[in-house]
Amino acid sequence: MKDTALRALDLAVRTGVSYADVRLVSARDRILSTKNGQIAQASASESLGLGIRVLKSGAWGFAATDDLSAAGIEACAKRAEGIATASAAVMCQPVHLAAEPPARAVWISPCGVDPFAIPVDQQVALLLAADAELRREKGITLAEASLEIVRTRQIFLSSEGADIDQTRTTTGCGMWCHAFGDNEIQKRSYPNSFGGQHQLRGWDLVEDIRLVENAPRVASECVALLSADQCPETEGSLILDSSQLALQIHESIGHPIELDRVLGTEANYAGLSFLTLDQLNTLRYGSPIVNAVCDATPAHGPGLGTFAFDDEGVAAQRTPIIRDGQFVGYMSSRETAGVLGQQRSNGTMRASGWHRLPLIRMTNVSLEPGESTLEQVFDAEHAIYMETNRSWSIDDRRYNFQFGCEIAWEIRDGRHVRMLKNPTYGGITTEFWNNCQAIANRDHWTLWGTPNCGKGQPEQVMGTGHGASPARFSRVRIGGGYGC
Amino acid sequence: MLTQPECQRIFDIAWKAARSLGADDVELLFHSNEESLTRFANNAIHQNVSERGTGISVRPQAGLRTARAETNRLDAASIAAAVETAMAILRSRDEAPSLLPMAGPAPVPVIARFSQRTAAITPLQRAEAVRDVVAIARSAGQTAAGAFSVNQTADALINSRGVHCHHEQTLATFSVTMMEESSSGWAKGSAVDIGDLDPAALAADASRRAVLSRNPREIDPGRYTVILEPAAVLDLAGQMFPDFSGTAIEDQRSFLTDRMNQQVFGSNITITDDAGHPLQSGTPFDGEGVPRRTLQLVDSGVPREVGWSRSAAARHGLDPTGHGLPLPNDIGDAVMNVVIAGGSHTVDQMIRETKRGIWVTRFWYIREVDPYAKVMTGMTRDGTFLIEDGEVACGIRNFRFNQSLVEMLNNVEALGSPVRASGEEYMDMVVPAMKINGFNFTEVTRF
Numbered sequence: 001m002k003d004t005a006l007r008a009l010d011l012a013v014r015t016g017v018s019y020a021d022v023r024l025v026s027a028r029d030r031i032l033s034t035k036n037g038q039i040a041q042a043s044a045s046e047s048l049g050l051g052i053r054v055l056k057s058g059a060w061g062f063a064a065t066d067d068l069s070a071a072g073i074e075a076c077a078k079r080a081e082g083i084a085t086a087s088a089a090v091m092c093q094p095v096h097l098a099a100e101p102p103a104r105a106v107w108i109s110p111c112g113v114d115p116f117a118i119p120v121d122q123q124v125a126l127l128l129a130a131d132a133e134l135r136r137e138k139g140i141t142l143a144e145a146s147l148e149i150v151r152t153r154q155i156f157l158s159s160e161g162a163d164i165d166q167t168r169t170t171t172g173c174g175m176w177c178h179a180f181g182d183n184e185i186q187k188r189s190y191p192n193s194f195g196g197q198h199q200l201r202g203w204d205l206v207e208d209i210r211l212v213e214n215a216p217r218v219a220s221e222c223v224a225l226l227s228a229d230q231c232p233e234t235e236g237s238l239i240l241d242s243s244q245l246a247l248q249i250h251e252s253i254g255h256p257i258e259l260d261r262v263l264g265t266e267a268n269y270a271g272l273s274f275l276t277l278d279q280l281n282t283l284r285y286g287s288p289i290v291n292a293v294c295d296a297t298p299a300h301g302p303g304l305g306t307f308a309f310d311d312e313g314v315a316a317q318r319t320p321i322i323r324d325g326q327f328v329g330y331m332s333s334r335e336t337a338g339v340l341g342q343q344r345s346n347g348t349m350r351a352s353g354w355h356r357l358p359l360i361r362m363t364n365v366s367l368e369p370g371e372s373t374l375e376q377v378f379d380a381e382h383a384i385y386m387e388t389n390r391s392w393s394i395d396d397r398r399y400n401f402q403f404g405c406e407i408a409w410e411i412r413d414g415r416h417v418r419m420l421k422n423p424t425y426g427g428i429t430t431e432f433w434n435n436c437q438a439i440a441n442r443d444h445w446t447l448w449g450t451p452n453c454g455k456g457q458p459e460q461v462m463g464t465g466h467g468a469s470p471a472r473f474s475r476v477r478i479g480g481g482y483g484c
Numbered sequence: 485m486l487t488q489p490e491c492q493r494i495f496d497i498a499w500k501a502a503r504s505l506g507a508d509d510v511e512l513l514f515h516s517n518e519e520s521l522t523r524f525a526n527n528a529i530h531q532n533v534s535e536r537g538t539g540i541s542v543r544p545q546a547g548l549r550t551a552r553a554e555t556n557r558l559d560a561a562s563i564a565a566a567v568e569t570a571m572a573i574l575r576s577r578d579e580a581p582s583l584l585p586m587a588g589p590a591p592v593p594v595i596a597r598f599s600q601r602t603a604a605i606t607p608l609q610r611a612e613a614v615r616d617v618v619a620i621a622r623s624a625g626q627t628a629a630g631a632f633s634v635n636q637t638a639d640a641l642i643n644s645r646g647v648h649c650h651h652e653q654t655l656a657t658f659s660v661t662m663m664e665e666s667s668s669g670w671a672k673g674s675a676v677d678i679g680d681l682d683p684a685a686l687a688a689d690a691s692r693r694a695v696l697s698r699n700p701r702e703i704d705p706g707r708y709t710v711i712l713e714p715a716a717v718l719d720l721a722g723q724m725f726p727d728f729s730g731t732a733i734e735d736q737r738s739f740l741t742d743r744m745n746q747q748v749f750g751s752n753i754t755i756t757d758d759a760g761h762p763l764q765s766g767t768p769f770d771g772e773g774v775p776r777r778t779l780q781l782v783d784s785g786v787p788r789e790v791g792w793s794r795s796a797a798a799r800h801g802l803d804p805t806g807h808g809l810p811l812p813n814d815i816g817d818a819v820m821n822v823v824i825a826g827g828s829h830t831v832d833q834m835i836r837e838t839k840r841g842i843w844v845t846r847f848w849y850i851r852e853v854d855p856y857a858k859v860m861t862g863m864t865r866d867g868t869f870l871i872e873d874g875e876v877a878c879g880i881r882n883f884r885f886n887q888s889l890v891e892m893l894n895n896v897e898a899l900g901s902p903v904r905a906s907g908e909e910y911m912d913m914v915v916p917a918m919k920i921n922g923f924n925f926t927e928v929t930r931f
Contacts, residue, residue, distance in 0.1 A: 090528055428930070
């Protein structure tokens, strides 16, 4: 692989460009799933290809190919150079890259028990066992379980001398069930929606999740939802479990702090951000107990956004985003760091594969744990507690959001008093975070994986990480969407 | 791009390898693409990319077991390795009682959807088109952002029972947002033939909407008559078509469960799935090589047909319709070529005939709130207008909606002529503009 990448870099540099980098990516995955006691998906895939990114006359060009013959690589390099030449025809200002010392490193993410070493029949047996447990509950009309494992090795070389060989292994596993009756469909998922939990780990993640042991509770809740009371339409206190709060962070903190979005380059597709540059260090994003970071370092945990170097060779970093409620940081790239007056990118450029251009993407954008016990978070005279995302929507500048969850409970004086179905809540981003009243401590903090974040054209689907613990918010609009 | 002889060569290698490992049959899917895309924002090109790739997906079958493996390495050893991987998974799984023998050959219509002049577009030509659009923006004092993409793809399916399908197509897509200090406008189009795509006209349309929506007023949410552009109809109505699936109904996860052959929508709603429609794109065969049949999804408001894969159809004593997804999968079947029948109204006419209402350019971030009532939520974006006394009164701040699609399609007052529409929330479809009464806007945002 290394020789191929070196050849590609050499050919790219020979086209006369001022900067070039090459990412040679080898990816392998295995996807297994079950549905109502039968195997639904059973597949594996492998791919190998490279992407060449060049700067010429201050403009970008990018070309990718899986034809790794000498002729194929040479054609790819020439295509990248030709595209950069065309880009220069419609340019405002030449691209300037923030300096980055060229790294030379080999990094392999720790993954515990190698998930590819576990026999397929053992993996299928676990999914089928969970599937069967779900269907033991009378009233379950559809039961599914899934496992997805991915290993990606990337060699990154740049004309500045960077030479990085990085391998990441991720595992995702979960189950879900439906109950249909009386003109409604209810669903419960475990440990999260979006196919469950996903982390930069191996088979030990699957064992920790304990699908089979949790299946009876999940199935029972699903059927009970059919006869539960409708979540009332009200304004009041809201308590979110950590998985739903992770998605809240993703949508209302993670996306708004993408500097490319702030600078307008996603205006046509993913949208803009309300966090215009004048908001930095001036906006009160949340209440004083709200602290958020963007942290790709392994010390933060085995997240989908954990790595050693980003896809333009910048070392993983921990960047404060919200400190004591104050907005203090964006996610940047080598091209955009200078806009903030920063000397260095904070390392958030990521591509979904060899065929795609790196973009500013979330790494692990997490809410720091608070100081409350779980009992203190639930210590409300009256509140609605919601678990597990069902729907999510936010406007294209990230102000107005509405989320739905699979299940809720009414809380009175700190105690669960009744189950509620079809819960939703909505609000305005900064109002919501400024009404954060309590955040549970590190004992209840989980680094969740969001495997399906879409951005860019052509669209790139990326895995991101979000750490959160349960939290309570006041003055939240609850129950909207069902009064129609 | 993969040619038919190349596909056959690869198939022969895979079939030999599969037989030697004990497979009864083998099926190969082939996909190759060349995709180029120029993105612009702030009146300049900021991303400009090109990718070329080819992949195969091999599915051996032995008795009642099957599995799939994919690779983009097309040398003989890599192809054989993919077969081995699939066979290893196959041997590890239980039998699937509903698995059928692979499909046999059936006539698949050849649909011409490849334009040589689309395929020949160069990066410089894309840049020139962007330069012209930027000139329109600058002359209006606006800022342009968008994307101009050109794709060519080849898809094929060959199996050991004699199925041999091949399809090539091109698609050019241009999307543009024009922005002012307080407003924006958007337009998007796509076509097989680049000659049918006019970036400058799309830019002019987006520019006009940005001007019209300057200094947007905030008005109260509530139920309004709305006029939805085709892209807005596409992105919202499109959310219900995954439910037009025999497997989804069998699984009781479709809103059509217990509703087929009933008057679900208004009598002015008629919908087909037609892979051969001249404004459609995509392959004329499904994931098992079955020719796509035209389906009468909704006839005068009554859901009549859904897509059926071979195995789901067999379980219900029906014929497959050519809408199966590649096996093995958990979804079953999906309609891909939706055409909503229209009427004779123009959007201008709908506006003139509206006392008070909202005109919507596009929707954004649409998600399902309730799967059976089919309540969707989302936002308006890039050009939302108040209509008063038959005229556009002003731009307005964007709304959030919570709207049942079942209810919405019972409240359609007028339909435009169907066009090929492109949005961002669902695949391209052929749909008309719609005037709809009682549309439920529930909140307003800050811009």
